[in-house]
Amino acid sequence: MKEIFQEFGTAIIAIITSILVIGILFGVCISSKQGILEIAGIPLNKTEINYSSYSDFDSVITWHKRTKPEAAYITSKGRFFESENVDFLERYYAKDMEGVIYPMDDVIIKKMFPDIMFGKVLDIRRADGTSIISSYSKTDGVIYFPSAGIYEVYFQIRDKENLTSIWKIPIAADERRGQ
Known part of the structure; x- marks a missing residue:
């Protein structure tokens, strides 16, 4: 066992650290908020943007129809x-x-x-x-x-x-x- 830790010790530590970081980022649950982003209050809501409402959209259409x-x-x-x-x-x-x-x-x-x-x-x-x-x-x-x-x-x-x-x-x- 000692030989395994000497040979693969850094790889094993890196894997365990990665698993812990992923668990902390997405698994932490505080007051019904799960994950670091929700706890910090960063909104994850996606908003739809209507690009046809921009003022230069008509000029783009005109340019393509020239x-x-x-x-x-x-x-x-x-x-x-x-x-x-x-x-x-x-x-x-x-x-x-x-x-x-x-x-x-x-x-x-x-x-x-x-x-x-x-x-x-x-x-x-x-x-x-x-x-x-x-x-x-x-x-x-x-x-x-x-x-x-x-x-x-x-x-x-x-x-x-x-x-x-x-x-x-x-x-x-x-x-x-x-x-």
Whole structure:
């Protein structure tokens, strides 16, 4: 027995001390109050908090319902024709969640609003899915449509709130007549 206490004495003392501390904390009963916390008068009652009653909750809801940035084609700028170099991006715009409109060439080529609106042309495809992105100049926004037909332009737009959206906008390149 003496050898057991010499070998495991500290472990046994630690276990006995732990049991006594737990017993004191939760087992002591004085005047129908059980446990040190009740005896000391610390309330253990949980209260439910209604977080929807805070004044900024409406702004949180508005922030989550905000609209993603949009890209669109300006029809009043005219049509595209095959076999000619055309200023491509000046015929598009980007719109942020507040409804402010930015010309697409200012957003992508000139990068005039880097902290407010950012965009890029991801791809330009024919109706059959063939990409013609190589006909598009990333430096000046000019495109050369090799043939008449329907094309799809893929824009990626990101606004100041870091919301990103991808837009697929169909456009038509017409034949040149009377040449």
